[in-house]
Amino acid sequence: MWLRNCWQVIAFAREIGNAPLARTACGEEIVLFRTQSGTAAALADRCPHRLAPLSLGRVAGEQIQCGYHGLCFDAQGHCVRVPGQDSVPRQASVxxxxxxxxxxxxxIWLGDxxxxxxxTIPDVHWCNHPAWAVSDGYHHFAANYQLVNDNLLDLSHESxxxxxxxGNEAVAEAPFTVKLEDERVRMHRDMYDMEAPPFYQRTTGFSGRIDRWHTNTFSPPGLHIIENGSMPAGSTDKSAALERKVLNFITPETATTTHYFWAVVRQFSIDDQALTDYIRDGIRKTFDQDKTVLEAQQRIIGGDPDRTVFPVSIRVDAAPIQGRKLLASMLAREAGAAPLASARG
Ligand SMILES: [Fe+2]
Structure with missing residues (x-):
């Protein structure tokens, strides 16, 4: 069900502090914390003694201490102290x-x-580079992550x-292309001479008709790099174009819930904080709209395996279908690989 031998976003780095943070990814309950010296660590969120979650404990120096009986673990998960005794049981690691x-x-790497x-961590350096302004956020979707991938690979839904x-109706009417490149699916759409949707008018300043394009490059299991551009309709001067990237990091939480980290990055007006805030708020509202649809879709699907095969496909499904095929082939390959050789705990 889940690809594990890959890097997936489990948090914004800024979320990890010296208060333990509980987060589930691919069904695994994990505790994230930062030691006093600044090391960020991820351990299984259960003490091997009585299975209390370590996230209910506290960080003490370079260790995390269980909040139930005080066992201490280092950032590698080795138990280094048991209160009231001199020795540490051999099995006491997480x-x-x-x-x-x-x-x-x-x-995080959940696999071997x-x-x-x-x-092999994906290059998304724009997210903390001085030449780029960043508007970012997080959504929790009560929907299977593949529904979120489908949503991002089929941007006709913007209409x-x-x-x-x-969006506006011009998006869904425009032709698009889909390409499979190595282990990526690339969907591209050009939209000529369209009315600028409301968000575009405010964020680009183009008030009349525009030429617009978007490309989504999807790398399973859940990275979507969407490149958006627009310029006044009919312009032949590409330097008039304003471009931004929408980075989408989709990490399964459970079979029916998903972490959705996102960042919109741009190289124009980077010191305009009001624009940065407007983009963040506009994208948050936009993704709230996706959340409403996808969570309703998940409620209809429920746990019924027959409902994961959709009865009808239309033209705009080309990229989601390619995305699911690619993911399925990678899952099959991983399932055929050797079992975990070196995982502890
Ligand atoms: Fe959407």
Whole structure:
């Protein structure tokens, strides 16, 4: 059901402090914390003694201490102290997950730790680079993560779900292309001579008709890098274009719930804090609209396996179908790989 041998965003790096933070990813309950020296760590969120969640405990120096009987674990998950005795039981360790802070996110590796190579963390450096302004946020969706992937690979829904923000009917009517490139699906749509949707008017200053394009590059299991551009309709001067990227980090929480981290980055008017705030609020409202639709969709699907196969497909499903096929092939490959060799706990 879930790809594990990959890096996934589990938090904004800024969320991890010295108060333990409980977060579930791919059905695994995890505690995140930062030690006194600044190391961010991810451990299974249960003390091996009586299975109390470590997230109810506290961080003490370089260790996390269980809030029930005071057992202390280092950032690697090794038990280093048991109050009232001199020795530490041999089995008293908890699983440690590789965790790397990069580009303002905390990336976790839920699979075989021996395969966790930080070099393969996706490059989203725009999220903390001085040349880019960032508007970011988080949504929790009570919907399976594949519904969220479908939603992002089929942006024709902007015409119907987001007509008061980023869409209008011209989006769904425009042709698009879908390409499978290595382990990515790329969906691209050009929209010529369209009325600027409300959000575009405010964020670009283009009040008349515009030419607009968007490309979503999807890397399973849940990274969508959407590049949006627009310029006055008919302009041949590409330097008149204003472009932004919408980074979407989709991490399964459970079979029916999803973490949705997002960031909109731009290189124009980067010192305009009011614009940064407007984009954040506009995107939050836009994704609230997706949340309403996807959660209702999940309620209809429920746990019925027959309802995960949709009875009808239309043209705009081309990219979501490619996305699901690619993910399925990667899941099958991972399922065929050797079982966890070096995971502890
Ligand atoms: Fe949407």
């Amino acid at each position: 699983r440690n997950y590789p965790l790397v802070e990069r580009h303002s996110f905390a990336w 730790p021996a395969l966790a190579n930080p070099e 119907f779900v987001h007509e008061d923000t980023i």
